[in-house]
Amino acid sequence: MAVDPHIDTILAGIGHFTDMQTGGLVPPLHMGVTHVLGEGGPASGYARSGPADGSHFERMMILAEKGADAVGFASGASAAQAAVAILPEGCHLLMEANGYYEFRDMIARAGAVRGIMVETVDLCDLDTARAAVRPGQTALIWAELPTNPQWRVPDIRALSDLARAAGAALLVDSTAATPVLCRPLEHGADIVLHSATKFLNGHGDLTAGALVLADAENSMALKNYRTAHGTVLSPMSEWLLLRGIRTLAVRMERACGSALTIAEWLASRDDVEVVYYPGLPQSPDFDRASRQFLHGFGSMLSFCVSSRAKAAAVTKAAKVFRQSTSLGSTESLIEHRAVTEGVGTRCPDTLIRLSIGLEHPSDLIADLADAMDG
Numbered sequence: 297m298a299v300d301p302h303i304d305t306i307l308a309g310i311g312h313f314t315d316m317q318t319g320g321l322v323p324p325l326h327m328g329v330t331h332v333l334g335e336g337g338p339a340s341g342y343a344r345s346g347p348a349d350g351s352h353f354e355r356m357m358i359l360a361e362k363g364a365d366a367v368g369f370a371s372g373a374s375a376a377q378a379a380v381a382i383l384p385e386g387c388h389l390l391m392e393a394n395g396y397y398e399f400r401d402m403i404a405r406a407g408a409v410r411g412i413m414v415e416t417v418d419l420c421d422l423d424t425a426r427a428a429v430r431p432g433q434t435a436l437i438w439a440e441l442p443t444n445p446q447w448r449v450p451d452i453r454a455l456s457d458l459a460r461a462a463g464a465a466l467l468v469d470s471t472a473a474t475p476v477l478c479r480p481l482e483h484g485a486d487i488v489l490h491s492a493t494k495f496l497n498g499h500g501d502l503t504a505g506a507l508v509l510a511d512a513e514n515s516m517a518l519k520n521y522r523t524a525h526g527t528v529l530s531p532m533s534e535w536l537l538l539r540g541i542r543t544l545a546v547r548m549e550r551a552c553g554s555a556l557t558i559a560e561w562l563a564s565r566d567d568v569e570v571v572y573y574p575g576l577p578q579s580p581d582f583d584r585a586s587r588q589f590l591h592g593f594g595s596m597l598s599f600c601v602s603s604r605a606k607a608a609a610v611t612k613a614a615k616v617f618r619q620s621t622s623l624g625s626t627e628s629l630i631e632h633r634a635v636t637e638g639v640g641t642r643c644p645d646t647l648i649r650l651s652i653g654l655e656h657p658s659d660l661i662a663d664l665a666d667a668m669d670g
């Protein structure tokens with residue numbers, strides 16, 4: 297393999313994979329739960345602990361994110377629970393306030409059990425972030441790239457400097473960016489979190505998660521937590537995930553291109569109040585996104601219409617877009633986000649969220665035009 301291959305090259309060949317036993321170019325599907333104890337002990341023990349020398353997916357993520365180590369999980373949520381579990385009791389955790397709504401509550405509850413104070417602030421505003429960090433007490437800053445559902449872009453290098461000065465670590469939930477658009481570890485992050493359920497798998501047929509670490513120091517603690525809670529990634533899901541991840545770069549290229557076209561089309565319409573997409577030059581995050589993203593600005597965008605009723609009607613009227621939550625699959629999805637998030641949402645009730653898939657962009661635009669004019 298080339299000395300420093302492009303991400304496309306890494307993904308296409310699953311890190312230049314060769315099965316040492318058969319010469320196969322695709323990792324075998326190994327379903328066994330337990331293993332014979334051989335000379336000098338087994339290479340693998342019991343399946344709940346994961347392979348002793350790491351899984352194919354974990355090695356793939358180390359290469360894709362340029363990490364020191366990676367730990368795979370059964371879901372993004374179980375990866376997040378593990379990240380909280382290794383923090384010191386009674387510490388302070390500073391979390392993005394305008395990010396993935398399920399994690400806000402989930403992390404606050406997980407932290408509360410161990411006396412961890414979870415404070416949510418707008419981490420895309422550096423002055424706010426700086427004022428909220430408590431040197432010596434803040435153990436983790438939890439950012440999201442870009443934030444869901446308004447796709448704001450934090451300055452990872454600046455947050456990393458802030459974290460370092462305070463003795464804290466920086467975690468970036470990079471689910472919506474993927475390593476194709478950005479490798480947060482290269483910008484100073486300590487941990488990258490993925491819901492591999494989304495773009496990495498890309499086919500909407502499994503749940504998976506990962507933590508990629510700049511420093512392998514915490515791997516064992518994370519794996520021990522995973523073993524104790526039974527949240528290892530199942531072999532069948534891992535095998536499918538490795539099939540999906542091979543095409544991540546081309547899927548992202550197509551979806552990002554369509555998303556930009558659709559964002560520009562939406563921005564040109566009089567009945568659209570605002571478009572949230574960091575790839576539009578008028579976006580407040582355009583400069584930050586341009587500095588940190590490669591190959592595109594993501595396939596997620598949102599826009600606001602004049603009223604809650606109109607947002608509901610447009611969402612319901614779409615035909616090519618499927619009215620459904622989640623993101624990062626081949627089919628495009630539309631949702632009236634505040635309704636999905638429910639009580640406690642911070643999302644404007646006029647906001648429509650789109651996950652752009654792989655359909656022809658003209659069909660997607662025609663569908664939106666019909667839904668909005670109809």
Ligand SMILES: *Cc1c(COP(=O)(O)O)cnc(C)c1O
Pocket residue numbers: 371372373374396399440444469471472490491492493494503504505623
């Ligand atoms: C979906 C999602 C998660 C949660 O991951 P699961 O695989 O559903 O557990 C976390 N972060 C972001 C940004 C997500 O979109």
